[in-house]
Amino acid sequence: MPPRQHMKDECEVGTFDVVSGGVEPVEAWTYGETIRCRFLRRSTREVVDGDRHETTDAAIHVPSGTTITNSSRFKLLKRNGRVLSTVEYYDVKGEPWETEGNRVIVCDCQTVPVGAE
Secondary structure (H helix, E strand, C coil), rough: HHHHHHHHCEEEEEEEEEEEEECCEEHHHEEEEEEEEEEEEEEEEECCCCCCCEEEEEEEEEEEECCCCCCCCEEEEEEEEEEEEEEEEEECCCCCEECCCCCCCEEEEEEECCCCC
């Protein structure tokens, strides 16, 4: 079965940039076009690091040929064909890798804490 049939979610891939903004540089994420993807939640746990919040570990599969690095970020827009009421952000953790046959790129990801997106 082609990988496209398994990709029922939609996301945008973000790249980090530092932009000149007046006196101080401004850090910003720039997102590309909406692409099909497959979101697979692995685990969710509570984290306390000054604040309490949940963090989710996931794998996100994107089509082969998608430009993505270990410093990319995903903006998840749809899951199972349904628009999310709240967009979710995930940082890529580690190096993305292609599956056997180079059909999809797999990215290990973790949620971005609220306020840091």
